[in-house]
Amino acid sequence: MRTDAVHTSFMTDHLDLLESHAIFILREVVAECERPVLLFSGGKDSAVLLHLAIKAFAPQNLPFPVLHIDTGQNFPEVIEYRDRVAKKAGARLIVAKVQDSIDQGRVADPGPLGLRNRLQTVTLLDAINAQNFDAAFGGARRDEDKARAKERILSFRDAFGQWDPRQQRPELWQLYQGKVNTGEHLRAFPLSDWTELDVWQYIEREEMELPSIYFAHERDVILRDNMWLAVGPFVEPRSSEPIERLKVRFRTVGDANCTGAVLSNASTLAAIIDEVALANVSERGATRADDRFSETAMEDRKREGYF
Amino acid sequence: MKLAHKDLLRLATVGSVDDGKSTLIGRILVDTRQLFDDQLDAVAAASEKRGVGDLDLSFVTDGLRAEREQGITIDVAYRYATTPSRKFIIADCPGHVQYTRNMATGASTADLALVVLNVAHGLKEQSRRHLVIAALLGVRTIVVAVNKMDEVNWSQSAYLSIVDEVETLAHELGFEHVTCIPVSALLGDNVVDSSTNTPWYEGPTVLSALETSDAGSWTTTNHGARLPIQWVLRQPGGGRTYAGMLNGATLSVGDAVTLLPANIETTVRALNAGSGTIERATTGLSIDVDLAAETDAGRGDLIATAPLPTVTKDFTATLCWFGETSLKVGQRLRLKHTTRVTPVRVGELSGVVDIATLHTDEATSLGTNEIGIVKLQTADPIVVDDYLDNRVTGSFVLIDDVTNATVAAGMVGRASFL
Numbered sequence: 153m154r155t156d157a158v159h160t161s162f163m164t165d166h167l168d169l170l171e172s173h174a175i176f177i178l179r180e181v182v183a184e185c186e187r188p189v190l191l192f193s194g195g196k197d198s199a200v201l202l203h204l205a206i207k208a209f210a211p212q213n214l215p216f217p218v219l220h221i222d223t224g225q226n227f228p229e230v231i232e233y234r235d236r237v238a239k240k241a242g243a244r245l246i247v248a249k250v251q252d253s254i255d256q257g258r259v260a261d262p263g264p265l266g267l268r269n270r271l272q273t274v275t276l277l278d279a280i281n282a283q284n285f286d287a288a289f290g291g292a293r294r295d296e297d298k299a300r301a302k303e304r305i306l307s308f309r310d311a312f313g314q315w316d317p318r319q320q321r322p323e324l325w326q327l328y329q330g331k332v333n334t335g336e337h338l339r340a341f342p343l344s345d346w347t348e349l350d351v352w353q354y355i356e357r358e359e360m361e362l363p364s365i366y367f368a369h370e371r372d373v374i375l376r377d378n379m380w381l382a383v384g385p386f387v388e389p390r391s392s393e394p395i396e397r398l399k400v401r402f403r404t405v406g407d408a409n410c411t412g413a414v415l416s417n418a419s420t421l422a423a424i425i426d427e428v429a430l431a432n433v434s435e436r437g438a439t440r441a442d443d444r445f446s447e448t449a450m451e452d453r454k455r456e457g458y459f
Numbered sequence: 460m461k462l463a464h465k466d467l468l469r470l471a472t473v474g475s476v477d478d479g480k481s482t483l484i485g486r487i488l489v490d491t492r493q494l495f496d497d498q499l500d501a502v503a504a505a506s507e508k509r510g511v512g513d514l515d516l517s518f519v520t521d522g523l524r525a526e527r528e529q530g531i532t533i534d535v536a537y538r539y540a541t542t543p544s545r546k547f548i549i550a551d552c553p554g555h556v557q558y559t560r561n562m563a564t565g566a567s568t569a570d571l572a573l574v575v576l577n578v579a580h581g582l583k584e585q586s587r588r589h590l591v592i593a594a595l596l597g598v599r600t601i602v603v604a605v606n607k608m609d610e611v612n613w614s615q616s617a618y619l620s621i622v623d624e625v626e627t628l629a630h631e632l633g634f635e636h637v638t639c640i641p642v643s644a645l646l647g648d649n650v651v652d653s654s655t656n657t658p659w660y661e662g663p664t665v666l667s668a669l670e671t672s673d674a675g676s677w678t679t680t681n682h683g684a685r686l687p688i689q690w691v692l693r694q695p696g697g698g699r700t701y702a703g704m705l706n707g708a709t710l711s712v713g714d715a716v717t718l719l720p721a722n723i724e725t726t727v728r729a730l731n732a733g734s735g736t737i738e739r740a741t742t743g744l745s746i747d748v749d750l751a752a753e754t755d756a757g758r759g760d761l762i763a764t765a766p767l768p769t770v771t772k773d774f775t776a777t778l779c780w781f782g783e784t785s786l787k788v789g790q791r792l793r794l795k796h797t798t799r800v801t802p803v804r805v806g807e808l809s810g811v812v813d814i815a816t817l818h819t820d821e822a823t824s825l826g827t828n829e830i831g832i833v834k835l836q837t838a839d840p841i842v843v844d845d846y847l848d849n850r851v852t853g854s855f856v857l858i859d860d861v862t863n864a865t866v867a868a869g870m871v872g873r874a875s876f877l
Contacts, residue, residue: 168733168743171745172704172744175733175745179745298520302523317534324564325850325851326704326851331858332863344537347541451522
């Protein structure tokens with residue numbers, strides 16, 4: 153991470169301050185907690201989080217493993233990216249599979265094409281319990297959803313993994329207080345104050361690599377529930393859903409059967425930044441079926457222990 | 460399109476319940492087009508479902524189920540806005556007295572407090588409490604939105620009478636910059652666009668007041684550089700650098716520094732930040748420092764430039780108590796100050812602040828949401844500045860030993876108005 157370049161400019165901008173704050177949080181949690189882990193999905197936010205974690209502890213190795221909750225319904229480009237980036241970072245990658253939770257009878261099998269998004273919570277909490285993790289870093293941002301907008305940077309979870317939005321710890325100044333009792337854990341969100349646009353500007357500034365599906369490409373898609381879904385092993389077109397070949401990209405990365413593509417010609421970071429700056433639909437609103445179930449879909453999932 | 464680089468302003472809303480804080484923030488976000496279409500649609504749908512009109516702007520920030528059911532704000536909502544020159548981090552804080560801890564959470568990192576008052580109600584006790592806490596927390600700039608002007612028929616005399624009350628209190632509390640603005644958050648008058656209903660008012664709108672205030676003021680005090688050590692990084696070849704976030708003043712290669720509490724004088728040999736090696740670090744940056752002297756410094760120690768802070772185990776502090784049971788003399792807790800955690804004992808309770816008069820009265824215990832002056836004794840020495848001189852080295856939290864709950868916000872020293 154270190155270069156020999158000497159920066160002569162003494163000005164700091166909002167990206168410098170966001171980066172510094174995130175690094176501060178990463179170091180503070182690692183210092184106060186016994187067994188942290190970083191949740192890494194291969195999406196842009198967790199990619200930025202991993203990038204910041206490497207910076208925070210360079211030139212030493214990453215002082216914690218990275219954990220992916222694998223629904224088995226991911227885009228193959230994202231899994232390839234996940235493995236490559238984790239290896240390059242020298243990180244120990246733990247993959248916890250939702251399929252294993254299904255096979256063990258921990259969750260009901262939704263069928264080969266059913267949504268597995270909500271099932272991830274059980275797999276995540278089981279993985280946290282099994283390895284005694286007391287802190288899990290996540291790439292969630294407060295601008296993503298109105299329930300996330302309410303959450304502390306260090307978010308306390310009880311022994312059942314639950315979040316209680318009415319009983320959050322006061323979080324004053326930058327005195328992040330990470331002490332928990334056995335069985336309880338924290339979620340730590342170093343990107344809390346970043347917006348989607350900040351993330352993209354930072355990725356451009358840092359010249360980071362991302363999964364190819366974030367950039368515009370041609371793909372077979374169908375229109376379902378007002379979302380463009382990629383035709384593939386988890387999305388079978390119904391007779392009323394004609395397949396179209398369109399130029400698309402993905403604004404978020406989730407399961408292939410609940411993450412919609414957006415029509416786009418943005419094939420470079422600069423073009424994506426322009427697009428995001430002018431967007432009139434939020435990234436989750438545009439592309440995530442998992443948030444559409446009810447007014448408080450995210451709050452309900454978070455209370456159960458979701459990311 | 461090249462996006463210009465921006466500075467960052469953190470602001471918190473302050474004021475009593477039902478005076479319109481969330482509605483004002485909703486109005487700012489809607490009128491500056493910070494909300495996406497689907498978010499606006501969701502607010503409209505929620506408004507209809509709860510029978511509160513076409514678009515209840517408070518639902519923009521009141522995102523929890525219980526908040527929407529009860530029509531109140533329970534916890535801080537963080538929202539973001541950008542204008543061509545500035546990124547805003549907005550903490551929309553609750554007004555209810557039982558959620559004072561959440562209000563303090565939002566205000567503790569604010570550069571500016573956006574005070575919202577109901578023109579018809581004057582300065583309620585809860586508004587006074589919030590202003591006192593904002594002042595205690597070191598906020599120096601307030602923008603006061605005198606709200607619900609539409610309900611008093613845009614009366615200048617009603618506006619002026621509350622402004623008079625606010626300015627008197629603001630002066631007592633030592634705020635340096637006070638801007639009062641007559642607004643209707645509901646209708647949008649003087650929020651983003653100037654109102655035609657207030658021809659007698661010539662000042663800025665709320666947005667332009669926010670855009671022209673000083674940003675980033677709370678990490679810079681020019682009372683010496685402070686680097687609380689968070690983590691020791693081992694460098695190839697056996698050296699060590701000390702990592703932390705800089706505050707107070709800039710730090711440059713070659714600066715004379717003192718490592719505390721060991722009191723070792725040395726100099727800065729090199730500085731690194733996220734971007735690589737740097738010659739000079741500004742406040743708010745996470746850096747790591749290579750020192751000329753060999754030391755055994757570690758987490759909890761502090762690197763400082765003159766004027767130096769104080770090493771102490773016994774000090775006076777102002778407390779906002781959030782615990783559910785009262786604080787009593789002799790009670791033992793844990794204290795987290797910068798990057799050090801140490802056992803602490805309450806040696807003496809010197810007084811409890813009466814919000815109405817700002818006098819401190821004698822007391823034997825400190826109740827929930829009360830503000831008091833205490834003497835504390837720590838097990839290990841801590842390195843402190845008076846809170847007025849530095850918000851990082853002057854602040855601490857108290858932690859319950861059994862539940863690990865954060866039960867108090869503490870400020871070293873005594874505020875000038877107490």
